[in-house]
Amino acid sequence: MSDRRTATTGLAFHRLSESSAAALALGEGGSAAVEELVTAERSRRLLLVRALADGxxxxxxxxxxxxxxxxxxxxxxxxxxxxxxxxxxxxxxxxxxxxxxxxxxxxxxxxxxxxxxxxxxxxxxxxxxxxxxxxxxxxxxxxxxxxxxxxxxxxxxxxxxxxxxxxxxxxxxxxxxxxxxxxxxxxxxxxxxxxxxxxxxxxxxxxVRRLELEPTGPGKRLALDELDPYRTFPHPSPPRLLSATEARTWEEQLTEAWAILRRDEPQSAEAMRVGLMSLAPTPARERYRPHSVTAGDAFGGVMASRPDDVAQLAATLVHEFQHTKLGGLIHLGPLSEPTDPRGAHEQLFYAPWRDDPRPLSGLLQGIYAFAGVARFWSVHRHAADAAYAPMAHFEFALWRAQVSATVDLVHRHDRLTSLGRRLLGALRGRCEEWMSEAVPPAELAAAREAAADHRARWRAHHLRPPAAAVEDAVGAWRRGEARPPATLAARPELAPVADARYLDTAAVLARYRLGSPAADPGDIEGVQPADLLLARGELSGARDAFVEQLGGEKPVFAAWAGLGRALAGVAEHRDASRLLRHRPERARAVQSALEHATGQRADPVELAAWLGRGETDLD
Known part of the structure; x- marks a missing residue:
């Protein structure tokens, strides 16, 4: 087999046009940019075929x-x-x-x-x-x-x-x-x-089912593939045939989502017309926790669970196609240099869209994907009907802030290549524009609360103050000193917890309130009775429930963050609330060390108040 484009001219290298490179760096790019990526992907596939033949x-x-x-x-x-x-x-x-x-x-x-x-x-x-x-x-x-x-x-x-x-x-x-x-x-x-x-x-x-998503116009065909073993990522799977009802629902939702994209994201729709080739459907997941995946090796393919609504599906298609574009871009040039081959540990970061710490390469993927999500909601919130608009405003406010904060975290990282720096520089400018846009106060407050809660829960799970500082704090507490030692303010260490799950409960509960107020959110994975009380504004009951969780046989790490929110707004608990909302890992570590040293736990509120007394490093 030969590559007809280069067989007569010898070895050639793929290069993006400057206009396509600039558009892709912004997270955008229409059909012309994606056609360039597809051309490069074709050559890559032929090289893989040749490598297989050689093998x-x-x-x-x-x-x-x-x-x-x-x-x-x-x-x-x-x-x-x-x-x-x-x-x-x-x-x-x-x-x-x-x-x-x-x-x-x-x-x-x-x-x-x-x-x-x-x-x-x-x-x-x-x-x-x-x-x-x-x-x-x-x-x-x-x-x-x-x-x-x-x-x-x-x-x-x-x-x-x-x-x-x-x-x-x-x-x-x-x-x-x-x-x-x-x-x-x-x-x-x-x-x-x-x-x-x-x-x-x-x-x-x-x-193979092939859907025609545009009754009129230039047309867009999409394979709804239930059959190919390699349609699911990263693990192949046997066919899962859709029922007639499921197939009809998917066709209707994809057609409506495509109409939304044509209206609100016309450039993305034109790009997807070229580069989005198939969708592998999977069963519906828990409400407001859809699951979707792409793979860099499967350019043009998406695996997605049945959505809650068509706007969510449109956002999912944008999200995953961002991964597709970035995967094609990375095949032409990396965004970051590899880690030190002499055995240096991979640096991990907080990713607001994940429960686990992520390496730089994974963080860049998330930044690019959620920049597309923020862009989608920035437009759709003005086009959505009145009933759905609060949800759209919330999603925009949440994801613009999360992407902006993450870009600020790594845009000067020394492992970024020139392409990586260019991309993050362009996205940083776009985030500044988004952050200046007005959002209704209620949805803005809900987004800020959800973002802060996720970060606090993540810190409670994955960060640890230095062991010596914790030991100093235990000694100071037992001696009845007025304040914790200054050493406790040292930079915490990353100690990932493998079973951290469902750290997004505040965002999920906010979506229930905004989009499904009549629905019962009581059986959401990871949501405790204390979280429901907190979401309903019953702060006193939530405080007692979180304290009970922290006194149980197996304390719930996330309860420290929840307790901080439950104590907010009460003057006498100001120090405790600030500490738990911003540095809950200190309370978790000192409480654990106290129990190990004495066999007893301190009152969580009193301990948090003591740890937060006089602190000046809290955001």
């Missing part, structure tokens, strides 16, 4: 007895024939997001990396034959090829999947025969036929 130069992985032999050479031959006779069919298969994901995982597996799926190597490599069969079918070629069977299913990427009820073995092979546009797929004693229009369903054959 298989010594032969195919061994197969168990009783399976039809698969040959990567036969697959290469068929792919090359397809590229020559029907270039578009080859391109459609090559540039499918799932092809990129498979290529990356197959190469890693071939080189001995940890497996991301339970399929044996010969099945993973055999997916090349499935790709070749799919491309040749799209081209209308006649062929016969052996392909893998996965738990009774034969996926043919971009086309569909054949299901065999009588195949008991988890891994096997099937024969695919194509004649005059018709497919015959045989496994064991069963044969599934499809075509000549393979986009239609047939007994045993499930075609």
């Amino acid at each position: 298989l130069s010594e032969g195919d992985p061994p197969q168990p007895a009783g399976t039809g032999p698969m040959s990567h050479r036969a697959a290469w031959t068929l792919l090359a024939r397809t590229q020559q006779l029907a270039p578009q069919a080859f391109e459609d298969t090559l540039m499918c997001p799932h092809t990129g994901m498979w290529l990356s995982l197959a190469l890693r597996r071939l080189r001995g990396a940890t497996a991301y799926e339970d399929a044996p190597l010969w099945v993973v490599i055999g997916h090349l034959s499935a790709l070749a069969a799919a491309a040749a079918t799209r081209a209308g070629l006649n062929f016969s090829l052996t392909v893998p069977v996965r738990h009774g299913r034969v996926p043919l990427p971009t086309l569909g999947c054949a299901a065999f009820e009588d195949v008991a073995e988890p891994w096997g092979t099937a024969q695919v025969d194509a004649r005059e546009g018709r497919l015959r797929i045989t496994a064991g004693r069963q044969t599934v036929t499809a075509g000549p229009d393979w986009s239609l369903g047939a007994p045993g054959w499930h075609a």
Whole structure:
């Protein structure tokens, strides 16, 4: 296989035009910028294909007895024939997001990396034959090829999947025969036929759903893929067929979300028209906690849970397409230098959209993605209907502040490349513009409270004052000294807690209040009765409930932050509230050390008041 764009001119390098580079640095970029990224991604895919071919130069992985032999050479031959006779069919298969994901995982597996799926190597490599069969079918070629069977299913990427009820073995092979546009797929004693229009369903054959999102206009087609094993990231998964109702709901919501994007984010819509190729649907998650994923190796693909509403889905598409654009940009040039190869520990940071600390590379991904989210809500809040506008104002106020604070944290980091500095400089200027925009007072206050609460809970989980300072504080407390030692104000150390979860409860409860006031939020994961009392403004009851949590057999770390909010506004608890809202890790560490030293815990409010007495380093 050859790259037709460079075969006659020799080695070439992809470079973004200055206009595209400037637009992408701002988190923007329309169809022209994305077309440049797609062109570069195509070359990268061809390089991965060549790397895989080189890795298989010594032969195919061994197969168990009783399976039809698969040959990567036969697959290469068929792919090359397809590229020559029907270039578009080859391109459609090559540039499918799932092809990129498979290529990356197959190469890693071939080189001995940890497996991301339970399929044996010969099945993973055999997916090349499935790709070749799919491309040749799209081209209308006649062929016969052996392909893998996965738990009774034969996926043919971009086309569909054949299901065999009588195949008991988890891994096997099937024969695919194509004649005059018709497919015959045989496994064991069963044969599934499809075509000549393979986009239609047939007994045993499930075609890839392709949605037309624009009834009028230039058109936008999107694959709603339930079938391809490599549609989910980072772990492949078996097909999950949508019911007729689910499929109809997804089609309606995607069509409405696309209309919102065309109206509120027209440049993003034009970019997605070129670069957004497929969406892998997953079941709905907990309300106001949607889940979505992209992968740098799967350019153009998104995995997303069923949304709560179409505006949320539109924001999700913007969020994930930001990751797609940034992934393509990083393939052309890194944003940050790698860590010291001599073994230096990776520096980790607070990321307001995560429960865990993140490395610089991950933080930059989040900054870029949520800058797109803030941009979306900045416009949509003015276009949303009156009932939804408070939610949109809240989302804009929350994400502009979170992105702005995070950009300020790292925009001068010494590991940033020139591209990274340019990108963060551009986004910093955009954040300054957003921060100057007016937001209704109630939604602004809710966003500030949610942001502060997440940060305080994160600190309570992941930060520790220096051990010597904690020991000094325990001694001072036991001696009855008036103030804690000054050493406790030293920079805390990062000590990540692996099971930190649901630190976003304040934001989720704010969304319930703004978007679903009649709904019962009592069964939200991570939300305690104390949190509900706090959300309802019952501060006295919330204070008592948080104190009870901190006195339990296994204290809840996040309760320190909640207690700080419950004590706010009460003059006698001013020191305690400020300490817990800004430095809750001090109370957690000293309380734990006190219990270890004496077998008893201090009253949380009294301890926090003592720790906060006279402090000047609190924001």
